[in-house]
Amino acid sequence: MELRIREVAQQLFFEQGYAATSTTQIAKEVGCTQALVHYYRTKENLFRQIFLEQVLAALNVIGRSLANEESFDRFIEQAISMYFDSLSSNPRLPYFVLEELVNNPERRKYMREKFVKNPTYAMLYMQFDARLKQEQQAGHITKIDPFDLMITIASLTVFTFASLPMFQDLLSQTDDQVREYVAHRKAEIIRMVKKILKP
Amino acid sequence: MELRIREVAQQLFFEQGYAATSTTQIAKEVGCTQALVHYYRTKENLFRQIFLEQVLAALNVIGRSLANEESFDRFIEQAISMYFDSLSSNPRLPYFVLEELVNNPERRKYMREKFVKNPTYAMLYMQFDARLKQEQQAGHITKIDPFDLMITIASLTVFTFASLPMFQDLLSQTDDQVREYVAHRKAEIIRMVKKILKP
DNA sequence: GTCTATATGCTGATAGAC
């Protein structure tokens, strides 16, 4: 049952956020009593495990894309493409992470300890930085700050997924139209980032 | 007192979101009883008035920027610049609107009725579309879908402000550093959008 | 208009039987 609680909790946290999801609701969907959700851990503990796992998975995708040794254009294309694809089965993740980090200073602190100060993840950024400098010196791309590039790609990707429910409802789109829209934005973002990077 | 309740409520809704803000907290900060917050209206009613007012103000800024008759580059520059400046005194607004629209299907429905189906705002988009087509035909900019351009600018702008608390805490930035970062992103976004639009 | 007092419901969490 522990696994089922985690699965259901994850889905509900994704869909509604932490504050809007009650342990009672989790229990109801799992089909157990509310007390059982608390037997293992507190709500905050349950959340943290799920949150951490998801962020790690996302960072993993980014990490793997950095291993790409082809041309920089291909690298950018693949990195954005991989990220889009991994999010297509998890479209609520970007908004979920954004929401919890924006609303909860405690979690930002937790993330700083866990990731920013962690050599493994600091290294990811160093690799990205090094690769970018190398391509600049070879004249393949224009001079650009690695942090700026990172934020730009994150902005375009995260917003695409975070605004999906808005987009769907405001413009009365069907599920198929939404899928098409995401595919279109993926291609468009790749195209734009490449253009931005042109010398 | 009615005005003070609205002012305080607005600030708290901005900072914490709708769900996390209680009428008790509003009353405490106003300095009146909790019952008084309910004398005029329900919490949802109070929220809607504030929400509507803020979205209208934001749309107004966008509307005014469209009136710019100078070169398209100047127009883009001014539009983004105006939006950034108006948000600098209201940095929580983009996240606030995003959060409430993502989390609440009722409010998306409300927004669709209020804005998408409203000729005044449909016209804003038509104006933008017309201007873009005109500049394309004159060969000043590359061919681009107006909706794509809109979403791209929104992504870059909204994410800059929405991620501000994250950015500040994760990288331990001072308030001055944050201001500098926002100014930097503003310039960078203008530069990128111009480059994307180059023929 | 602003108050006190209170209704009603939901929350997270715990104690303790089996």
Add this chain to the structure above:
DNA sequence: GTCTATCAGCATATAGAC
């Protein structure tokens, strides 16, 4: 491990005195 029963706290909202 899973249950029942129950707690204390906080939420929104309302009734009614002044």
